[in-house]
Structure formats: structure tokens, C-alpha cells
Amino acid sequence: MDSPGGSELFESYEQDYEAIKLSITERLNASGNQNGEPKKQILRAADREIDEASEILQQMEMELLNLPQTSRTRLQARLRGYKSELERLKQTLKRAQSTSRSTSDRDELLGGLNGGSDLDAASMDQRTRLLNGTDRLAESSRRLQDSHKIALETESIGGGILGDLRGQREQIIHSRNTLLESDSSIDKASRTLKGMARRMATNKLITASIIIVLVGLILFVIYRKIFG
Template identity: 95%
Template sequence: MDAPGGSELFESYEQDYEAIKVSITERLNTSGSQNGEPKKQTLRAADREIDEASEILQQMEMELLNLPQSSRTRLQARLRGYKSVLERLRQTLKRAQSTSRSTSDRDELLGGLSGGSDLDAASMDQRSRLLNGTDRLAESSRRLQDTHKIALETESIGAGVLGDLRGQREQIIHTRNTLLESDSSIDKASRTLKGMARRMATNKLITASIIIVLVCLILFVLYRKIFG
């Protein structure tokens, strides 16, 4: 799990880088008081550690790809600072190596005979560090694969959700159309009922008129018989 504000793996790389930077600085400082082959051995070891530090910075760049943009921006600034410091150490090493080239052939030969075991030990140490870097690279690759897998699963879920939403939208449209048709039918029925009510009212008026006329006729006939 990522640490607050960054990555635990990135912070682990930072610790390794800081340790190597301290070692490089100490070697460069030590070489200033050395001569001949011991100085060359110290500078070669510093050169190897600078290469290793450069590899660690590359691992840190890869790890930044796994981080959110908010953390990535801040950590990129720190990474640029580490690169700047490493470049200054590399320039200091080049100047020290240029100075050490004035060592005599005899000192180089004797130094080579006495420094073979140290070179072998340094080679083993470099191999161990390279293997460690390879393991970290494999871990970063696994993290990228897991992230890609999660992204694919999220895409699949999103597609399913969009499909469900599309189906619900079609159901809503169908329901809306049904309601519109129902409203139209209700309006037609309402108009029909109103027409029937008007006809019934008209029929009642006609019937009442007929009854009134008949009553008047009956009264007229009775009047004629009685008073005729």
C-alpha cells in the first residue's frame, strides 16, 4: 500500500540512493588524500556506485508512473534534485580520475597486484546490488500488470453499467410513450363523455318542452269542455 503522500517503494529507493550518495561522497573525499593504485581503486568503486545510483534513479522514475498525479508532481521535483546532485558527484569523479592518471606504471602494477581481491569483492557487491535492482524491477512490472488488470476489470464493469443504464433508458422512454398514449385516450374519452352529457341535457330539455306542451293542450281541452 502506498505511504501517505507517496510510495513505500519510492521511499525505499530514496533510502538506497541516500546511502550510496553518502558512500560516493566519502570515497571522493578519501581519494583526495590517496595516491597511486589505492586512489584509483577508490575512484573505480565510486564510479561503480555512481552507475548504481543512476540505476536507482531510473527505478524511481518508473515507480512515479504508478503514483497519482498529485504525488507524482511533488516527487518529480525531488527526483530532479537527486539527479542534479548525482551529476555534480560525477563531475567531481571525472576531475579526480583526470588527476590520478599521472600515477607511475610501477605504482599501477603494484597496486593492481595488491588490489585484486578488493576488485573481486566490489564486483560481487555490484552483482548483488544489480540482482536486487532486478528484483525491484520485477516487482514494479508486477505492480504495472496488476494496475492494468484492475483497469481492464473497471472498464468491463463500466461497460456493464452503461448497458444497464441504456436498458433502463429504453424502459423509461417506453413508459413515457405509454403514458402519452394513455393521456390521449383519456382526453378522447373525456370529450366523448362531455358530448354525451350535452346530448342528455338537450334530450331532457326537449322532453320537458313536450310535457309542458301536452299539459297545456290537456288544460286547453278541459277548459273548452267545461266552459265551451
């Protein structure tokens, strides 16, 4: 579940990173007071922790993919700051390694081994945190895969809906064309009926005229016979 500031998992990675960054810084500072094998032991431990810190940052970057855009933009700026810090620590480690001198003195070697036991214990603790972080990364990857699967299913459903809409659009176009054809047929029929009505009216007038003329002729003939 996301916290108000972003992702709880991202913030957990941040805590792990801050802890390991502090350990790296302390080791690099301590290496300045050592020589020979003890110094090399400290620098090797710091190198391992830098690798672990890099993996934590990679896990943080993966977690950003699961966040909404508003939180992602802000947390990406913080992640870039962490990457810059780690790069500076890498450069400091390289300079310390370049100035480190090897020695074959047995006492220094034994001292380095004894001094390295505490460092190895701390490294084991860092490895435990890294394993926990790896488990969280696997969980994030699983969530990302689930999100991808849901996106594919949504895309498939959307494609089906678009296909249905396309079919409905074709039906609507066909219905519209049918209506246009019907309107055209109705217009033709209307014009035909109007023409027939005009012809019928004309025929009625002609018939009435003929009847009137015939009646007039009959009356004229009768009049001539009676008064002629």
C-alpha cells in the same frame, strides 16, 4: 504495505541510494590523493556505482506509481533532490577523469590491480544490493501490471453498467411517452363524454318542453269540449 511516511519499498531504495552515494563520495575524495592506475581504478569503480545509483533512482521512480497521490507528491520532491545530488557527483567524476593521467609503469599497474581488489569486493557488494533492488523492481512491475488488469476489468464492468443504464433510460422515456399519449386519449374521451352529457341534458329539456306543450294542448282541447 505503506509506512506512515510513504512506501517501505521506497524507503529501502533510499537507504541503498544513501549508502552508494556515500561510497561514491569517498571514492571521489580518495581519487584526489592518487595518481596513475590507482586513480583510474577508483574512478572506474565510482563510475560503476554512479550507474548503479541511477538504476536505484529509476526503481524509486517506478515505485512512486504504486503510491497514493498525497504520498507521491511529497516523495517526488525528495527524488528530484536525489537526482540533483547524483548529477553533481557525475560532474565531479567527469572533472576527475579529465585530470587523470595514464601511465604504462608496470609497478603502478600492479599496484593499481592490488588496490583494485578491495574496490572490486565493494563493487560486488553493491551489485548484490542492485540485484536485490532489481528483484524488488520486478515485484513492483508485477504489482503495476495487476493494478492495470484490475483497472481494465473495472472499466469493462463500468461499461456494462453504463449500457444497462442506457437501456433503462430508453425504457423510461418510452414509458413516459406512453403515459403522455394515454393522458391525451383520456382528455379526448373526457371532452367527448362532457359533450354527450350536455347533449343529453339538452334533449331532456326539449323532451320535457314538448310533453308540457302536449299536455297543455290536451287540457285546452278537453276544456273547450266541456265548456265550449
